[in-house]
Amino acid sequence: MTKKIAISVPDDVAERLAEEPNVSAFITESVRQRMAGERTRRALRQVGFRLTEAGLTEAGQRLDEAQAKITPELRAKAAALLGEASRGRLAS
Incomplete structure (x- = not known):
């Protein structure tokens, strides 16, 4: 509705x-x-x-800073690792 x-x-x-x-x-x-x-x-x-609003604002800023550090190369490496893990190929 x-x-x-x-x-x-x-x-x-x-x-x-x-x-x-x-x-x-x-x-x-x-x-x-x-x-x-x-x-x-x-x-x-x-x-x-x-x-608190101040704490939430600070956490948001930290998250933005961390996300800004993610390079295309790092994103590709993470995707490859996730792919391997989903296929059960990562060693413990």
């Missing part, structure tokens, strides 16, 4: 949405990602993690 709604967004968001061939699908996926993050944070809090 779907429901049609009207929303107001800032100009920069409207410009970005104008680039999408299917704005509804884009918005739906974006909101679902946000919902998944909220569920994850809720679950982490329930098992004792103390999450």
Whole structure:
């Protein structure tokens, strides 16, 4: 089931949405990602993690820095290793 709604967004968001061939699908996926993050944070809090906005921001920055260090060569090597592992060829 779907429901049609009207929303107001800032100009920069409207410009970005104008680039999408299917704005509804884009918005739906974006909101679902946000919902998944909220569920994850809720679950982490329930098992004792103390999450703060500053901590989440720092973790995001560290993740961005780590991902920036992934070179095409490293990505290819990782893909090859995953392929070998999935075929059971890696030695213990």
